[in-house]
Amino acid sequence: MAMEVTQVLLNAQSIDGNVRKQAEESLKQFQEQNLPSFLLSLSGELANEDKPVDSRKLAGLILKNALDAKEQHRKFELVQRWLSLDAAVKSQIKVCLVNTLSSTASDARSTASQVVAKVAGIELPQKQWPELIGSLLLNIHQLPAHVKQATLETLGYLCEEISPDVVDQDQVNKILTAVVQGMNASETNNDVRLAATRALYNALGFAQANFSNDMERDYIMRVVCEATLSPEVKIRQAAFECLVSISSMYYEKLARYMQDVFNITAKAVREDEEPVALQAIEFWSSICDEEIDILEEYGGDFTGDSDVPCFYFIKQALPALIPMLLETLLKQEDDQDQDEGAWNIAMAGGTCLGLVARTVGDDIVPLVMPFIEENITKPDWRQREAATYAFGSILEGPSPDKLTSIVNVALNFMLTALTKDPNNHVKDTTAWTLGRIFEFLHGSTVDTPIITQANCQQIITVLLQSMKDVPNVAEKACGALYFLAQGYEEAGPSSPLTPYFQEIVHALLTVTHREDAGESRLRTAAYETLNEVVRCSTDETAPMVLQLVPVIMTELHKTLEEQKLASDEREKQSELQGLLCGCLQVIIQKLGSSEPTKIVFMQYADQIMGLFLRVFACRLATVHEEAMLAIGALAYASGPDFSKYMAEFFKYLEMGLQNFEEYQVCAVTVGVVGDICRALEDKILPYCDGIMTQLLKDLSSNQLHRSVKPPIFSCFGDIALAIGENFEKYLMYAMPMLQSAAELSAHAAGADDEMIDYTNSLRNGILEAYSGILQGFKNSPKMQLLVPYAPHILQFLDSIYMEKDMDDVVMKTAIGVLGDLADTLGSNAGSLIQQSLSVKDFLNECLSSEDHMIKESAEWAKLAISRAISV
C-alpha cells in the first residue's frame, strides 16, 4: 500500500469521477484497516521531497482532517484518537511534519505548518511536545528565508490554535521576539515579513504582559506602524489588521500612539488601495465599538468603577476624523445597492460615521451639517446620496433635542426626494434615512412628535407609492414603514395608523405578489413590515387583522399545492412558507392576547393547524423553525383545546427534538414543549414518555449544541409542573442528570465572559427544573420521594451563592427554589435549611436586592421557610 500511496493521492484529485471515487474508497479502507500506518505513510509522503507537490499537499490535508473537525463531538473524538496513538508513531509523524517546514516546495511547507499547529493544539494543553516551540525558534535568524517564512507561519497558526495559558511567558517572549523581528523593516524578504505580520495578528492575544510593559509595547507598536508603510500591499493590509485587533484588545494602552495612528490611517483612507483603506477605516470603527461599550457601562452604573476608562479618542479626533469619513462617502460604486455582497470604502466610511455619531452624540451634528447642506441639492447624484447618507448616519446618537428641528425641516425634503429624485441610489438612501428618522425620533419616548396629524397622511402616501419603485427602493420603503408602525406601539387604545390600516395592509400584500419581489429581499421586508403593523395594531383594527387570517392561510395553502419544483424554486417556496408561518405566528399571538378576538380567531385553529402539519410534511428544515414557533403561539392561544392536535402533531414534535444538526429547530421545539405543557397541563401525560425519552437523549448527546441544554432542563420543570406527581417515574433519570449538571455548573472557574454566561444559563435551567419538580409534587404524599434530593439541592444553592458570579436571573430562580424546597417538603426541609451554611445570608442579600423580581421571590421564600420551620 505504501508504495501506491502517491498514486492513490493523485487519483483522488483526478478529473475522472470514477478514478477519484475509487481512490477515495481505498484511502478510506486504508485508514480503517490500520490507522497508525495510514498516518505514517501520509506524513512520509508530505515530507518526501521526491514526491509530486499535489500528492504531498493532499497527504497533508488528510492528516489535518484526521486531527480536527468543525463539529464539537467529532473534534473531541479525533483528539482522543490522536492521544491514544502509540508514542513512537506520533513522534515519527511529528519529525516528518517539522522536517517538511524546510521543504523547497512552498505548498508542502504551508500545509505542514498547518498540520504542526493542529498537533500542537492537541498536545500542548496535555503538556506534551514541550520542545516544539523551542526547536522552531532555534537558530531562526540563521535559517534560509523560505524556512523562516514557514516557521513564522507555523507560529501564527499555533497561536490561533491554542489558548495563551498553555504557553509560559518565557516562550511567549521568544515567539514575540521572533515575530516582531520578522516584521521589522530590516527584514528584506517580503514573504518573511508578511508571514511575521500575519503571525503577530494571531499572537496578539499572548502579548498581555508585553503590552503592559511600556518599552516592549512601544517597540511592537513602532514595528506595526512601520509595516503599514511597507511597499507591499499585503503587508500593509496585514499590519492594519494588527492595528484593528490591537484597538479592541489593548484599547486602554493606545493613548500615546493615537496621533501617529491617526496620521497613518488618514493617509491610507485617502490614498491607499481599497483593501488597506478598508482596514484603516475599520480601526476607527473598532475604537467606536470599544468606546460605545465603555460609555454604555458608565450609563448603566454610576459607581464609575468600570474596568476600562474611556479615553474619548473619538471625541478628540472628531475635527479631523469627520472630514476624512465624509470624503469616503463620495466614493460610491454604481450598483452597490443591488449587490448583497458589496462592501466598499463608501459603505465602510458611512458605517463608521454612524458609529462615531453613537459614540459622541450631539458633537457630531455641527460637523456634518455643512456637508449635508452643501451637497444635498447638487446635480451629481453622488453628492446628493453622500449628503443623504451622512444625514441618515447621524440620526442615532445625538439627542432628539439636537435633531428634532433639523429633522422637521429635512422631512419634507426627504419625502420629495423619495418620489422625485431621478437616481435610484439616492432614493434608496432617502428611504433608508426616513426609516432611521422613524426608528430614532418617532415613538412614545420622544417629546416632540415628528409625525403629526398634519403630515401623517402624506408620509404614508409617499411610502406606499415608493413600495411600487424598483425592488431595492421598495424594500427600504417597507423598512421605513416598519419603524413608523413601531413608533405607535405604545400609542394607547387608539393609533393614528388606524385610518390607513386597510390601505397599508393591502399595499404590503401587493408588494409580496410583485414579480420581482425576490430581489433585494423585498418580499421578506414586506412580510416583516406586515408583522410589525399587526404587532402594533390596536383593538380598533382587530377585525381587519382577523380578516388577514384567511388571506395568509390561502397563501400558505397555495405554496403547499405546488408540486415537483426545481430545487432552486423549492428553496424559494420554502422561504415563502417560512415567511407565511412567521406572519401567522404574529397574528396568532396578537389575536390570542385578548379574549374577544381569540374567540373569533379560534374558528380558524383547526385549519391553521392542518396547514402547519402539512408544512412539516414537506420536510424542509428551514421552515420547521418558523412553523414550530407558530404552533407554540397556537398552543398558547388554544389552551387545553390544543390536545386534539397532539396525536397528529406529536411525531413532528419528536422529530424536532431529534434535530441535532439544526439545533435552532431543536431549541425552538423544546420551547414549544413548554408551551404545550402549560396549555394542556395534565392532558400532556400520554405524550410524556416520548418527550422525556427524547429530552434525556438530547442531554446525553455530545452532538447537540450546548446552548440547547439549559432550556431542556427548564423543560423538565415545565413537564413536572404540568403532570405533578406523575413525574415520579422520570425522577430516577432526571435527578442524576440534574445533579451532575449542577456539579459542573457550580464552578465556572477561570472562565471567560461567554463561559460565565453559559454557566449561568445552565444554572438557571437546572434551578427551573428543580422548581417545577418541587412544585409539581406539592400536596402529594409522593413528596417524600424528593426528600433524599434536598441536601444536594441545598448544596447546589450554597455553592452558587459562594461562587459570587451568578447573574440576577439565576439569583431570582435560586432563591425561589429555596422557597420551593420549604414549601413542598415542609418540615422535611426546615431543619436542613436551618443547618445550611449560607442560606440565611443568601436570603438576606436577596431581600435587600434592588431588583424587584428577586425581592418578591425572596419575600415569598422567607414566608415559605418560616412556615416550614414553624410546623
Added chain:
Amino acid sequence: MAPHDLRRPFKRAAISDQQRRRDLTLQRQAQGRRDAQQQARCLASTVLSLQSQSTQPEYEPDIELEPESLPDLLPEQEESGASSKDLDVRHASKLKGAEARKWFARQLMLPEWMIDVPDCLAQDWYVFARPAGKRCFVVSSNGTTVSRQRNGSILHRFPSALPNGAKTRDVSGPSQSYSILDCIFHEPDQTYYVIDMVCWRGYSLYDCTAEFRFFWLNSKLGETGACSPPSFYHKYRFSTVPIYNCDQSGLSSAYTGALPYVKDGLLFYNKHAHYQTGNTPLALVWKDENCSQYVIDTDSKGQVPSQQQVVLELQDDGKLITSDDPPVVFGCLDLDFIQKEIFYVLLLVMEVEFVDGKLEKVDLHYLGKVNRARAFPDSYSKMLEALILYEKKGKKKLTTGGIQISYAICFFEHAFSLV
C-alpha cells in the same frame, strides 16, 4: 491566514424581524413559565375550602336561585369533601358568574360586634375608623379589576393601577397573578378604601398576621400608583386608612380624628390574627352615634322605628340561625311554613329579653323574604349591640343582664371623652 472579513451590516436594522419573533417567543415562554411557577407557589398557602365541613349548615343557603346558579357540580362537591377543599384561590379566580359570587361571598373576614372589651386591647389590637360604604373584595388579575360585594355580586369591573389591574403594556409581573384587597367603596369620593390585603401579586397573605398584612398593605399599595387620582388606565382611586394602636391617643384619633371619608364605626383588629373568612372574634366593630350614622335601623326619615329588624337564616329543619360560627339558634319555624317557602334567609322582627347577659326568649315575627342580594343573616353580636343601643335611645328599657355591654359602652365613652 487570509485577510479577515470585516464587513459590517449596511443599511440594515440591528435586529431582524425573525430574531424579533424568536425573542418575543422566548419572552412569552419565560413569562408563561414564571406565571405557572407563581401560581403553583401560591397554591400552598391559599387552599381555602369552598366551605368548612364542620361548621356549615348541611344545606347550602342559596339566595340566588337563578338556574345557572345550581350547577350539578356543587352537591357533588359537598359529598366528596376532598374535591371541595381543592377549590383554592387559583381555581376561584377562574370561576364565572354565580359560582364566583358564591365563592367570593364566603371570603371576607367579618368582624363581630364589640360587646366586650378584649384583654390587652392596648397591646394586641389595632383600631381604625371604618369608611362608610360597600364592603367588597377587589380582585385584580389578567388586566382587569373586579370588585365584588359581600354577597359576591359584582360592583364594578374597571381598569386599575393595581398589579395586572389594567391592560397596559407594562408587564412587570406575571400576567395571571392576582391581587385581592378587602375594601370599602366610599361613594362620596368614589374611592376604594383598602382595609386589608389578602393576596398581593399572587402571594397569599391569608396566614399572615394582621400586623404583617397592614405593614405590607402600606408599603406595597403606594408603589403601584393605585393611590393616584383616576386616569384612563385607573378608573377609581384607592386609599389606605390610618391605622392606630389601641392606646389612648390611637383610640381618640380613630374616634374623633378628621378623615377624608364618612365614618361608619370603628374596626378593631387583633395584631396576631390571620385573615379568617367569616365572623371572627379577632376582628371587632364598634358603633355609636358619635362615629357612625348607621348605628341602628332608621326609617327613611331617619327615625328609629318601633321595632328592630333582624335577618336570620332558615335551615331545612326549621331552625333559625345567625351568621356566627358556630351559629346561634333562635327558635324554630314550623315545617308547613318551610315547605311553602323557598327563601332561606328571612327578615324577621324580634323582641327579646336578656337573661344573664344573654339574649333569650326571642319573639320573632316573620316579615318577609329578604332582598335577593342579601347573602348572610345577621350575627349574634350585631343583634345584641343593636338592641342595646336601641334601648339606650330610650325606646325600651334594659331589663336584666347586659352588664358587659354596658361596661364596653362606658369604657369607650370614657376613652373617647379624654381627648
